[in-house]
Amino acid sequence: METTGILERSKALTDDEVVARVRAGDLALYEVIMRRYNQRLYRIARAILHDDVEAEDVMQDAYVRAYTHLDQFAGRSAFSTWLSRITVHEALTRLRSRNRHPQVDVTEYDGEISMKTPSNALDPEKNASTGQLREFLEEAVLNLPESYRTVIMLRDIEELSTAETAQALDLTEENVKIRLHRGHGMMRNWLFERIGPAAKEAFPFMGARCDRVVQNVFERLIKLADVHL
Incomplete structure (x- = not known):
């Protein structure tokens, strides 16, 4: 996967433009979304779960769920907000399943x-x-x-x-x-x-960890969609 080339060519694209192209079949471009929002999603998941490993797992689940439900993104809010909501949902679901830190009213x-x-x-x-x-x-x-x-x-x-x-x-x-x-x-x-x-x-999410999430998500999406880049 030519990460640098993809990111350089897509810097000028808005989230909506990237999503439209991914919907049209350009799965490789989904990396742009992940690179843009890995930091934010990690911070959200880490804040809820208090655990680095689980935060990474939740990020991957959120990206896969977002991809499989791209047709449900209606544009009523920013794509980043929609993606953040999915991450919050995934993190809270995992939190409740292990019954740790009940929600505080x-x-x-x-x-x-x-x-x-x-x-x-x-x-x-x-x-x-x-x-x-x-x-x-x-x-x-x-x-x-x-x-x-x-x-x-x-x-x-x-x-x-x-x-x-x-x-x-x-x-x-x-x-x-x-x-x-x-x-x-x-x-x-x-x-x-x-x-x-x-x-x-604070709460950095860069380098090898970012690459790991991107790679793992792509492996799951490829299996899911039976597509080969």
Whole structure:
């Protein structure tokens, strides 16, 4: 598979254009979608499942399910939002099947809750490098209850709008705002304020791991469709 060539030739294509060509039979172009959204889908699945291996499995399941249901994508929302919703569904299904971390209702918390943090981390600018700050951010996010964790992952780290986050998680926009506010309280607001752009570098999904997901998804799609590239 000529990954570099495919990606270079398709940079100017919108998601809708890529999807249209995949629907028309250009399966190889589906790699463009995976390369564009591996990072986001990994972060969503990781936020819900708290497990790297399961997050990768869910990503693959989500890509296969999306491909097999491309005819159901009506364009009422962005393709990326539709794909994110499938990932959320797949991750929650797996979470419920293992009965880990039951979902937290937003009404369970009436006020802001602060997480306990090591005293030597109270001045990250003096006591930690940028890499350590990213690690601290990941720990703070992953310690949140799942219902808050996913909202913060989509809004603060993936920078989706409130409307896009609501669509992806099947919530109202007001509920997204409430969960975001309370999630920030749990993490301590200063965390995001002091880390700033470093937040975007948390939860990386690159290199060999990205390649592995792409390869595994293609192997499943080829078997599913009995197609040979």
